[in-house]
Amino acid sequence: MSASKRDDLVQNALKAFNRGGYHAIGMDKLAAETGVSKTAIYKHFRTKEDLIVATLRLRDEQFRNWMVRRVEALASEPKGQLLAAFDALAEWFREPGFQSCMFIKASSEYQDRAHPIHATAAEHKRLLFQYLSKLADEAGVEDAEALAHQLLILTEGAIVLAHLHDPETAAANARAAAETLIEQALI
């Protein structure tokens, strides 16, 4: 299997897991939806869980790249970029077929902290924290990590409520809260 076919497989697996959940999508269904036979899949991934970790790593890369690009397109100053992260969030929520966050769902299905899938999800959120922390620091916030923690909490809460209740309400309220917290952190 070529590298690009393998990427296709992971990309399609990502879509399937996103739509159906991790336990709910079996390997037979996965083979059918990706167009790659089970045996071919198992040539490249030792277990289903290895494949899930690979999809999470791909999603981590895609999502953080997208987020950074959107933030930089929406604002040029670090302070404005902190707030722009929440505008990007709103854009994400509006995407057709938005189904909450792969990593939150992964940690829900694989609860044990020691599990590689859970750990991969935790790592993704840690990288998001670092990004927010960098922006806060550049914006001149004294305790940049404290603000980054607070903004990350808003982000995760907004995702959960966008999925459970209403995307627009969640995005708007998270943005408003972020604005207040950023302003206070800069006094």
Place this chain on the structure above:
Amino acid sequence: MSASKRDDLVQNALKAFNRGGYHAIGMDKLAAETGVSKTAIYKHFRTKEDLIVATLRLRDEQFRNWMVRRVEALASEPKGQLLAAFDALAEWFREPGFQSCMFIKASSEYQDRAHPIHATAAEHKRLLFQYLSKLADEAGVEDAEALAHQLLILTEGAIVLAHLHDPETAAANARAAAETLIEQALI
């Protein structure tokens, strides 16, 4: 089966689902862990999903009762009670075997908004919102619903990060953010 035995069943099912997840715990394992045979379970619940909904309803009642009691024990004034909700959250996170929130996990495994399990989870969060909204109103906040939305976002985000990263850090930062938002809403 007596009413109390049925309650025992649901209570034990709640523990099992909480520990293992919904898809991951099969009916055979559930029968073994609750001490009630599958046939006996199916005498009272038409499907596994009906049983899950029953466990969520029980958890909703238990959790909200507990939260209200803790909040009232920790503070007597509405404004203080808004903040006390986050102290209660910290207490919950510290409980041994804390495994995130049953409702977030349920909505992760049953993503379709039309699904009864997802709807039950959404309803629980709506009731929490109403509670926060009432407290905010009593505290004299002008736009009580806006503040309640923001505090609910903090709550959900703190739960997610308590599970993925660190309970103490998540609780402390959510509390600090809540304090800022409450103060600003009262100006």
Place this chain on the structure above:
DNA sequence: CACAACATTTACCGATCGGTCAATCTTGAA
């Protein structure tokens, strides 16, 4: 004690689970 009514169990259903294997197909170098 007799017995009907109900609760509970064991054994089983077809379907699907994650994963494997022998056989077939494709392909590129000699």
Place this chain on the structure above:
DNA sequence: TTCAAGATTGACCGATCGGTAAATGTTGTG
């Protein structure tokens, strides 16, 4: 053109999935 190497396949593995049926216990009432 041949043929070995690697990719791919469908068929299959035992285990478990959600759910059911027939048989066995249990219990309150006459």
